[in-house]
Amino acid sequence: MLEERDGSVRHAAQRQAFSARFPASRLRGEGTVARRAWRREYVRRIVGVDALCALVAGAVGYVVRFGPPGVATEDVSLAVALALPVIWVAAMLVARTYEERYLWVGPEEFRRVLSAAALLLATVGTVSWAFKLEVARGFVVLALPMAAMLTLLQRFTQRRWLHRQHRHGRFQQTTLLVGHRAGVEALHAQIDRDAHHGYRVIGCALPRADGADAEVFDGLPVLGGFDELVDLVHRYEVDTVAVLPSPELDGPALRRLGWGLEDTRAELLLAPAVTEVVGPRVSIRPVAGLPLLHVERPELTGVRRLTKEAFDAGSAAIGILFLAPVLVTIASIIKLTSRGPVFFKQERVGRDGRTFSMLKFRSMVVGADRMVEDLADRSDGNGVLFKKKDDPRVTAIGRILRRYSLDELPQLINVVRGEMSLVGPRPPLQTEVDQYGFDMHRRFLVKPGLTGLWQVSGRSDLSWDDSVRIDVRYVENWSLTFDFMILWKTAGAVLRGAGAY
Template identity: 45%
Template sequence: MTEVKSRTLFPGFFRQHISAGLAPDVREHTMRQASERVWARNYRIRLRLTDVATIMFAVTIAFSMRFGIEAIPASTRIEDASYLLISATIVVAWLVALIAFGVHDSRVIGVGASEYKRIVNASATAFGLLAIVFLLLNVDIARGYFLLALPLGTVSLLTAHWLWRRWLVSQRTLDHYLCRALVVGELDDVGYVIRQIQQKSGAAYNVVGAVVSDSDTHTVTTGQKPVPVLGSRDVPQIARNVGADTVIIAGKPKGGANFIRNLGWQLEGTATDLVLASQLTDVAGPRIHFRPVEGLPLIHVEIPQFEGGKHVLKRAFDVVASGVGLIVLAPMFLAIAVFIKLEDGGPVFFRQERVGRNQRTFTMLKFRSMVTTAERDLAKLVEKNQGNGLLFKIKDDPRVTAVGRVIRKYSLDEFPQLWNVLIGEMSLVGPRPPLPREVESYESHVHRRLYIKPGLTGMWQVNGRSDLSWDESVRLDLYYVENWSLTGDLMIVWRTLRVLLKPVGAY
């Protein structure tokens, strides 16, 4: 979504006197809007104070680890004072960088990947500039102390913001700390936006009503809970009546650009934001750039690239992560192999032909979780298929062994694919690896999921797995193929670890 700046926050005294002259119901909603703004301001203050404490803590720990706790100056020696000054400079520069990169921007806090990416970029920029300045000024600084403070502080900042975000998400599940949103547009577009907002716990919006221009319906029921339709026109008045913090324009509204421009003018001087829900289906933010030409704002959408340096970096990440994973998890692999062997004496691994990048086939490894005759028994179970689309799945599949039920629940049967990742047949994160018979039935556009290597985990893994419909799983895979980033991969890996502890859709 794209936010159009259309609000002016009144000072408290001015707002108080304006609201005093309003009708009681309007005054109540206006004050409710003001209270919604208070939590956002307080949340940013908490984040800033946490960042100050976190950076000071990281710099102090780095100093004591490099020079020893006894080196923290208790005297007034010149060398002690100089390092105190250097430490203070690092703290101030770091905080300035966080502010300059908009880490505390209301449109970023609580979002997740964007917030974390800004923290990393701000930290790297601050230390890069400090290194240049110290070199030019010939400042004598211990490199170990300087280099230790960067990773320690960055990890600490990321952890602190993650903890705050977890708290915020937990509050939003209780309908706290949400912006009250009014969605405007045609019925189909309004329904899509409402459904996406209600499905995402971090969406930050509570949809309190809709304005629908092409239908006589009284409610929109496409989301998790029905949303009342409050009219078909006079959006500013309806927004005031429901105390909306945000008006979201879904799709192309009736009246087009003139409607949006006039609505922006009518919302001026209020505490209400105007947000445009992008019609660029399945295009991620980093691929969208604004290129304004006088009188003609252009939106530039980058064409997906499937080669180049970014993919080399992805491969390096795959090699390192899979190599470390195979070494660290070796004892667990051995234990699983023993249990599988003891149960029925059959082979430990299940090998199956899958289709990889550019439709090249490879042999995928899994811990065997079914009886040895599972492939032959499949024909008897086809009619009981509970999967979606081309996928075959059955809850309580009779072919699954006792050990198999445990390792499938926690996805431990998939871990041998770390070997496929290491030798380059798969990636750590990517689309689900399909069977050849599935690929033969693909529609033309679905073949795009084969433009990159399939993954050990992916968006399908962290968004419901077998509970997803076929169309939804395809949409998620195609979205990943065209919009992936290394930061996004790290987020998916982290979410995968959480899913392993609380499995959803695994059977």
């Protein structure tokens, strides 16, 4: 009787804490089906605009190759141009580019679009050769790549629109975090940082030994314990259950949880223990009759590394030539507006722990590095990195250079020398390295970069733990595709100037 009364009191407290954060008026009528209704509309819109992209590409390809219909009509190519929207959508469907698991986040959607376009190009060439169809090669070579480009552009645009909606609290799915306190706190912070993913955390479930009877943890209502998960999903109409590694939730327990969620619409997400290792390095393989997670070694040597270094050196050399007028202009302004050298040289730690002299346009007064101790107690950094938003050492022109990262351009010379890469971890000072833990030394397996995940993820606004996690993630998952993605995002990060001070 006493246990029953205690349970009622605890559930009442949980409901009260939950209602304080998410009033009933916001949840009434918002079942999982209603919250996911936007997905069908999103997919239909993508299908329709994909077909429109193919129609435009077919029309442009035909007109460029043959002129307007009726001027120099080519029946077979005209038929292909008219049928291209249907063929294109069918190819996207076969490549599974309309499946929800590949949409909204991650590069897999775009990779599948490119794969489908390449396969369709090969198929058209093979079929036209096999059946001796007179399909103009000029038309095919122009229309299909254009269809792929337009499709990628429209999907990227729609994804950005959806991310903006997520950030404004629309089209979200309720999420329950399951795990121990440390894991729940870290995942909650990560979800808050990446609000564009659209997960709205409504509470957490903790093991009994970790405080499942508490009312609130990390600003979240503690809705119950591990033994109540299925009941919690029904009670609060949870859309997503995110489970962190916990000894209490072993294989049999997770299997039973999955069975219990089968009669709900909730998605089950399992966070692996190696959260920073993602992408092609991870695969599930059958071993001794069991599906085990296989983690490949990171490819940090060999042909891929040589390819990266050749790309870096070549691109940096071209960049220096192309940006020469800009570099000369900036150097002249610095020389005319403040006393001291144009360039600032500083010893940084590179690959394998070797030091090198990193170049930057001077954006501070002469001797600024010797003034750090006087300003250390007023740092806006993360405890290891010294940063100050209103740094009195920065010159007038320096503020502009730092705002748009123009002071970093001379590091292209470091890239040509082979001391740095275009993309990589941020080059640290020796004083920072002296404070590194074991994990952070992993970053010395690759060259530091002119840009990197740190720069496109918030820069100086990041905490030290986030900086470590981001650097380790880059090293663990490096690829040329990953580098290109970071370079693409760098332009937006520079224009926004977030964390640049």
